[in-house]
Amino acid sequence: MKGYMLIGGEKIFKDKEIEILFPYDNSVVGTIPDGDEEDARRAVDAAIKGFEKMKELTAYDRYSILSKAARILSNRSYEIAELLTKEVGKTIRESMGEVGRAVNTLTLSAEEAKRITGEEVNFDAAPGIRGKVGFYRRVPLGVIGCITPFNFPLNLTCHKVGPALAAGNSVVIKPSENTSLVVIKLAEILIEAGFPPEAVNVITGYGEKVGDALVRDERVRMITFTGSVETGKIIMSRGGLKKYAMELGSNAGVYVDKDQLVRLDFVSEKICRGGFALAGQVCISVQRVFVHDSLFDDFINRAVEFTKTLKIGNPLEETTDMGSVIDVQAADRIMEWIEEAVSAGAKVVCGGKRLSDTVIEPTIVINVPEDVRLFIGEVFGPVIVVNRVKSVDEAIEKVNLSRYGLQAGIFTDDLRAAFKFSEEVEAGGIMVNEIPTFRVDQMPYGGVKESGIGREGPLFAIEEMTEIKTICFDINF
DSSP, rough: OOEEEEETEEEEEOSEEEEEEEEETTEEEEEEEEOOHHHHHHHHHHHHHHHHTTTTTTHHHHHHHHHHHHHHHHHHHHHHHHHHHHOOOOOHHHHHHHHHHHHHHHHHHHHHHHHHEOOOOOOGTTTOOOOOOEEEEEEEEEEEEEOOOOSSTHHHHHHHHHHHHHOOOEEEOOTTTOOHHHHHHHHHHHHHHHHGGGEEEESSIIIIIHHHHHHHHHTEEHHHHEEEOOOOOHHHHOOOOEEEEEEOOOOOEEETTTTTTGGGHHHHHHHHHHEEEEEEEETOOOEEEEEEGGHHHHHHHHHHHHHHTTOOOTTTSSOOOOOOSSHHHHHHHHHHHHHHHHTTTTTEEEEOOOOOOSOOEEEEEEEOOOSSSSHOOOOOOEEEEEEESSSSHHHHHHTTTTSSSSSEEESSSSSHHHHHHHHOOOOOEEEEESSTOOTTTTTTTTGGGGESSSBBBBHHHHHEEEEEHHHHHHEOO
16 A cells, blocks of 8 residues: 655655554555655645635534544444554454544544633623623634554544644644554545545654654644653654643553452453553553552462463454554563563563564563563553552552553542542542543543643543633723
8 A cells, every 4th residue: 555645635655655564464554655844844834724724614514524524434444444453453353443432533523613612701800890891712723733653543643633623723644654544544534524635634754854844843833742751852842832732651550459359350351451452552551550468369360361361363353352562673672671570570470472573472570670661661562560569558659659640540449548549649540440541532631740741532632722812892982
């Protein structure tokens, strides 16, 4: 499949291309142009014109177009899901789930297009002010740069582009060089549904070239980015005076309280699924598990038993539970982190082997020291760490022993423990009797500390992607 950039509705091909590989076996899925600074400039030029055309659309128009795009995407579900699996390496079942969520995200964005409102301002609440009435309204920012990751290239792009267009902005999308083809398909669907071609642009290539040029362009009013902490910091240092929304790293923690013996089969399976879905390449994958000492051995036995039932293999096969990680470099890093932890005293109780260049067994590691990368970093692979704790207080302390704070979870029947955990754990979302991997697309989603700034979810993203304009009338004039 020969990919292209989409700038102002025009398909842009280049002699210099990047190959996109199927992570499972490294076969070639297609190619994309290796974009540069000039391509980014042209895309912003087009988006400026697109923003002017977006101003001609009413709220109902934007609602109708986004709703139509959701229907088109739904009708092409399997085609898009198959491409997702080939680009990302996730299982076909996971890809179908992502397409369904993307349809929902576009639908939610469509509904929010009709709800962007302001409020009356009581000017006469200030002393000495009479005869002044007015209000504020939310207005679109203009051109928004959307830099999207490899792991959920469809739905996370919808989380940026859907609210941006719902609010009346235009967009320039820079997808991951690993997973650009499905994003191009999405952009074409949005244009087919009725958005001005100049309002939906896609530039492809490497972040240090085309992405950097997009970030540095002063005409881009906002950058919304999902990716690593390090890249997020670089973007904010180079982008200058504009708005930012950043969904960055995580090493999500979950605590299993002492009263969960009766549910331990359910809890252990749920936690393992949360750690091994998409081969652990989810921002809110379960990574660090803290189990009350009284349940630790039982938990490990059941977690290992369940993990050994997972079918690892070709993600295009319907029966596969887990496929590969994104590339060889990622697999090298994950194995290095496991080996470092074992050298420091940790123990692998399940998995730990590399089955191919990019396929790693789902792995459970126990008694992991708190100064190794498997504990303090974001593994972004099929590995969960399980350590003992003696109380909810110790669990809170260990969960907070992280520079990240995206989501966390607790399993308990103790209401006081649940409230204590939810109040004292430093995270953007706390899941009670649920894994931190839980997310629905309408909820406010984002983190604290180095997990990012701002919130996603169409309603909350629209607040980020608009600004307030205050209007005052002197009725005595």
